[in-house]
Amino acid sequence: MLFxxxxxxxxxxxxxxxxxxxxxxxxxxxxxLASLVFYAWWDWRFLFLLLFSALVDYSLGLLLENEQDDAxxxxxxxxxxxxxxxxxxxxxxxxxxxxxxxxxxxxxxxxVTWNTLQIVMPVGISFYVFKTMSYTIDVYRRTQRADxxxxxxxxFVVFFPELxxxxxxxxxxxxxxxxxxxxxxxxxxxxxxxxxxxxYVRKVxxxxxxxxxxxxxFAHPEAHSALSLLIGVYFYAFQIYCDFSGYSNIAIGxxxxxxxxxxxxxxxxxxxxxxxxxxxxxxISLSSWLRDYLYIPLGGSRGGTLFTFRNVMITMLxxxxxxxxxxTFVAWGGLHGLYLVSQRIIGPSYQRAVxxxxxxxxxxxxxxxxLVFHLTCFGWVFFRAQSFRDAWQxxxxxxxxxxxxxxxVDNKILVLKGAMLIAGLLVVEGITxxxxxVSPARRLAFAASCIWILLLFGSFSGNTFIYFQF
Amino acid sequence: MREAKRFAVxxxxxxxxxxxxxxxxxxxxxxxxxxxxxxxxxxxxxxxxADILVIGDSRGVHSFYAPAIETLTxxxxxxxxxxxxxxxxxxxxLADYLxxxxxxxxxxxxxTCVVVNRGLVSELRTYAGLSKRLETLYAREHPxxxxxxxxxxxxxxxxxxxxxxxxxxxxxDQDWINRNVIAPHLAASPxxxxxxxxxxxxxxxxxxxxxxxxARGIExxxxxxxxxxxxxVDMNEITPGVTRSVPGARVMNYADAIEESRYxxxxxxxxxxxxxxxxxxxxxxxxxQCHVEKPPQT
Numbered sequence: 001m002l003f004x005x006x007x008x009x010x011x012x013x014x015x016x017x018x019x020x021x022x023x024x025x026x027x028x029x030x031x032x033l034a035s036l037v038f039y040a041w042w043d044w045r046f047l048f049l050l051l052f053s054a055l056v057d058y059s060l061g062l063l064l065e066n067e068q069d070d071a072x073x074x075x076x077x078x079x080x081x082x083x084x085x086x087x088x089x090x091x092x093x094x095x096x097x098x099x100x101x102x103x104x105x106x107x108x109x110x111x112v113t114w115n116t117l118q119i120v121m122p123v124g125i126s127f128y129v130f131k132t133m134s135y136t137i138d139v140y141r142r143t144q145r146a147d148x149x150x151x152x153x154x155x156f157v158v159f160f161p162e163l164x165x166x167x168x169x170x171x172x173x174x175x176x177x178x179x180x181x182x183x184x185x186x187x188x189x190x191x192x193x194x195x196x197x198x199x200y201v202r203k204v205x206x207x208x209x210x211x212x213x214x215x216x217x218f219a220h221p222e223a224h225s226a227l228s229l230l231i232g233v234y235f236y237a238f239q240i241y242c243d244f245s246g247y248s249n250i251a252i253g254x255x256x257x258x259x260x261x262x263x264x265x266x267x268x269x270x271x272x273x274x275x276x277x278x279x280x281x282x283x284i285s286l287s288s289w290l291r292d293y294l295y296i297p298l299g300g301s302r303g304g305t306l307f308t309f310r311n312v313m314i315t316m317l318x319x320x321x322x323x324x325x326x327x328t329f330v331a332w333g334g335l336h337g338l339y340l341v342s343q344r345i346i347g348p349s350y351q352r353a354v355x356x357x358x359x360x361x362x363x364x365x366x367x368x369x370x371l372v373f374h375l376t377c378f379g380w381v382f383f384r385a386q387s388f389r390d391a392w393q394x395x396x397x398x399x400x401x402x403x404x405x406x407x408x409v410d411n412k413i414l415v416l417k418g419a420m421l422i423a424g425l426l427v428v429e430g431i432t433x434x435x436x437x438v439s440p441a442r443r444l445a446f447a448a449s450c451i452w453i454l455l456l457f458g459s460f461s462g463n464t465f466i467y468f469q470f
Numbered sequence: 471m472r473e474a475k476r477f478a479v480x481x482x483x484x485x486x487x488x489x490x491x492x493x494x495x496x497x498x499x500x501x502x503x504x505x506x507x508x509x510x511x512x513x514x515x516x517x518x519x520a521d522i523l524v525i526g527d528s529r530g531v532h533s534f535y536a537p538a539i540e541t542l543t544x545x546x547x548x549x550x551x552x553x554x555x556x557x558x559x560x561x562x563x564l565a566d567y568l569x570x571x572x573x574x575x576x577x578x579x580x581x582t583c584v585v586v587n588r589g590l591v592s593e594l595r596t597y598a599g600l601s602k603r604l605e606t607l608y609a610r611e612h613p614x615x616x617x618x619x620x621x622x623x624x625x626x627x628x629x630x631x632x633x634x635x636x637x638x639x640x641x642x643d644q645d646w647i648n649r650n651v652i653a654p655h656l657a658a659s660p661x662x663x664x665x666x667x668x669x670x671x672x673x674x675x676x677x678x679x680x681x682x683x684x685a686r687g688i689e690x691x692x693x694x695x696x697x698x699x700x701x702x703v704d705m706n707e708i709t710p711g712v713t714r715s716v717p718g719a720r721v722m723n724y725a726d727a728i729e730e731s732r733y734x735x736x737x738x739x740x741x742x743x744x745x746x747x748x749x750x751x752x753x754x755x756x757x758x759q760c761h762v763e764k765p766p767q768t
Contacts, residue, residue, distance in 0.1 A: 020474070186473040190480065407650055413633050440480055448487045452495060455624035460615075 065146035096325030124164035167285035182259020192256030197450035199249030207243035208459035225408035496623030520548035526580025533695030554589035557672035562603035648735030
């Protein structure tokens, strides 16, 4: 079920009535069953996979907690990782690796025909696998106690607000919140509702208005001028940001109304002055997951410089691969790895130069924000393009700067609308630097404005969220 | 419980504010829409009083440059064409035009719009409040959206047409035409032969429209504007279909009339310069009664 679907409009009030009219285990059952309905709306057959994943990690968690022998515990955690990554590998990456192996063997002069399978990727598998895997790892590390309540654990895995596209809320945060009954809180409900409104504006107004303009440019880059493609790249940067942060806002807002705290997943990433800052502001739940369960176990920055660079590159390459079974995603992750490494090399010299030349802080900050944004956009070309060939065509056409006149841009009126929506978004993000306590009247004005904007500028074609495919 | 009651009150106030703002906003939007110089707004405001009307899809937009028609004929002209305009929409718009404005002397129909599917129907919501005919067309195709539009009055203004109405608030939209030239690589790569097929509902609408116009004493010209030579188009289906639907009609086929690439913006659309050359061709052929008659440049 999509948050921006008619079915969800019916589902949500029914769920709210069930949720607030029950307590204790009855409420857990309501959450669990409602989450199953939410997921089954897409394809009920994959419920079994979801429940299998939950059951395996629930059992392994209990075994890990009870087992005292280190070698046995090690075998259990390896089993958990193999099962989780096995599911992910089969459903998401099987054809990718089969195709890549076939291409490699052909390049080596050993043509082999591999059979690919018609595999449907279960929605949200990348998210719930990471969630359950982090649980067993935490239990293995003894930083998290195993949950003995199967219903509660299963609800943690299938909890619908964050099931299909995150944020990845870890067991240490969510399980304790599932253990107690939340009372309806007026302030929380108001802030949750306004967050949901803001999320819908991001998704339905900004992201979905930009989507057709981006799609047409990335589908046929050869048919567009340099300026038109450049606009396509900028628009994609904001499309993916508003699409995903919009989803996160809706998920976090929903959870807040229900009494849960998910934290934040985006914090104005395009205002970042460095790539390390960018990755503490973009998809925070994933970047912190990669940091805690990949980068630090690899050794983090505890070794020498080259060792740290190696760890950064491995983390970012795998982070890229997590997003999809395509080499362009790996290239995107690799680019961000290079950005982070380069920043560590060049950063100190840049700071010294700024100091010695007495460049005003504001000028330096503006320069860095623009630099980080444009390098990020460069990376988005690989992320969005279907192939390296397409990415190259887009980048080479832009670099050639052939026809930079606005007359060469298709759908001018919609392009202007997109530009105005982005400008509006940046202004709003600029003036709401820090979340503040606001009065109910202001929240009402904000929510009403969001609804009017939705009515006047929304795109109601029911586009799916980009991160569903990851 | 107390907290829930407070929230319920807040929510009810929000609903009231939203509905009130929706109605006020929709009223302002409707005023803006009628004040606009956009072609559809001019129909519904009334007083357009053009002698020559043009209607068609995007080929109608870019082949019949209204300022050039006015210069050549010395008569007020209005191009009502819109991208993806199908014939039932053209029929509704022309009927609405005749209801609100003086009848023109001539209507030129860019006839290839009989191959257009119902693409533009979803945009009609913006003007549906001003026209029963458009409202019927829109509601038939999008019943749920039409119902939503009756609940939230701002929704119909969520359209490209309304953005165009805003863009042309202070200036005429009749300069809407391509000004670029087809890219050399596109001009040099011929596509396969293409036989566009008319939709029966378009032919039916044309069959109703032409007699309606003629009954009002309006001269009707059915014209096929030029295509670029890279688009090897044949009219084997359009022309017979039209003559079957409109007894006694003559389709003036200029599909292959212009050779030079510089007169085209792409394979199927002319540009401003091309439109002027084409209009001069119509003058010399007597389709348009012009002051200035020069032979076409091609």
